[in-house]
Amino acid sequence: MKTRYVIYLLLALLIGYLIYNKFFSDRAKKIQASDTKGKGKGKKNGPVAVRLMIAKDTVVDNAIDITGTIDANEKVSLISETAGNITGIYFQEGSKVKKGQLLVKVYNQDQVAALKQNEYQIALAKQTEYRNKILLQKEAISQQEYDTSLTSLNTLQAQSDVIKAQIAKTEIRAPFSGTIGLRNVSPGGYLSPNTAIASLVNVDPAKVTFSVPEKYLPLTKVGSKVNFTVTSSNKNFKAVVYAIEPSIDVTSRTITVRAKAANPDGILQAGSFAKINLQLDQTPKTIMLPTECVVPDLKSSMVYVYHNGVAVARPVKTDLRTDTKIQITSGINVGDSVVVSGIIQMRPKVALKIIKVIK
Known part of the structure; x- marks a missing residue:
């Protein structure tokens, strides 16, 4: 029993010695004093070195x-209004063509022959109309007989116009000057109104x-x-x-x-x-600042300005942006000294050390 008490006593003395040596000895006091000084130095911060820009009016070209x-x-896909065999292609792929130039021709000999026949009939109808006009003046025929000959002449002339329009449709011409593309047809091929001949581009x-x-x-x-x-x-x-x-x-x-x-x-x-x-x-007059000096906030944006040796936060409104600058519409006045570097270290009332002023 006594031996156990002696052991307990020795353990208590050992623990007490260790506690004294750690917290109350001269060495422990020196270590605490050193730690206290180190912490005091760590809390002490010097002024932040910054560059400033003097805000001024700038002429800005508003562009996006x-x-x-x-x-x-102009661009068009050339097609034919009439169907038939292609008798001629008169353009080179990728070449320049003039307005009205003949590009493709479709078979039209039957229509040409019909037009020639119609012209003979018109010539005869003109003679008949002329003779009847003379006879009418001499009252040798009635007005009705003359009107019949005149109507016949006008009908033949109208038929001639129809045939000429049909022949014109067999000739595909350039609607404007430009460059013609790759052709999709060949000589002798059958051309229908649904076939794209080529594209024409100006x-x-x-x-x-x-x-x-x-x-x-x-x-x-x-x-x-x-x-x-x-x-x-x-x-x-x-x-x-x-x-x-x-x-x-x-x-x-x-x-x-x-x-x-x-x-x-x-x-x-x-x-x-x-x-x-x-x-x-x-x-003509607006303030433009570097984009990096504008700090986004929940409600608005903020810019720091130099005032009496410290940083002062100014809420600002912005508008136009370029690659490197942003327009300030309110919050900054001409002549203000705006902090343009060290923005990460900026806090209200932080002491500042000016290393450069940009004017």
Whole structure:
């Protein structure tokens, strides 16, 4: 029994020694003092080094980047109004043709013969009408007999016009100047009204068709300037808006706009994808700040300005955006010193150290 008490006593003395050595000895006090100093130093922060920008009025071209499609100025699929065997093809695939140029001819000899026969009949009817007119003046025949001869002449002339129209349908001519595509017919083949002969395209000028969001409708006008590029060329092209769809698309809430671009070299091809920069208007006086200095918030956006050596948060309203800048419509005044770097470290009333001022 005594031995057990002695062991308990020794254990208690050992625990007490360890506690004293850890918390109350000179060494423990030095360690605590060192930790306290280290914590005090860690809490102490110096001023944040920042760059400032002096807010000023800027002239801004209001433009939006959208996509569109290059369309031909005129495009048609050539077909025949009449059926028959092809007697001649008078164009080369991929060549340029002039308006009214004969492209394809269909067999029409029977109609030509009918026209010749009709012309003989017209010549005879003219003589008959002339003789009857003389006789009528001499009262040798009645008015009815003369009217009959005149009607016969007019009927034959009308028949002649019908035959000429039928012959004209056997000659397919270019409705406008342009470039003709690949042909789908051959000489001697049978051509029906459902057969597409080839496509004819005019791409000078080229049309640029694109859609503009509804909110920009008041700023989109006939005469607005358009800059665009296409994948097939490194050249920058210019166009001018000439027509605007009078109604808004209810699905996309956009309005279709069309512009014309000069294309004398034929670089622009119908169906090409276009990257478009549409100039809407010009804002003569507004404040533009780097996008990175505007901090988004739940209710609004916020910008930090330098005032009396510390950062001051200013709620702002924004509008137009470019690749690198954003328009400030309210909250910042001309002459304010706006913080444009170290934004992650910004808090209200944080001390600031200016390393550069951008004017």
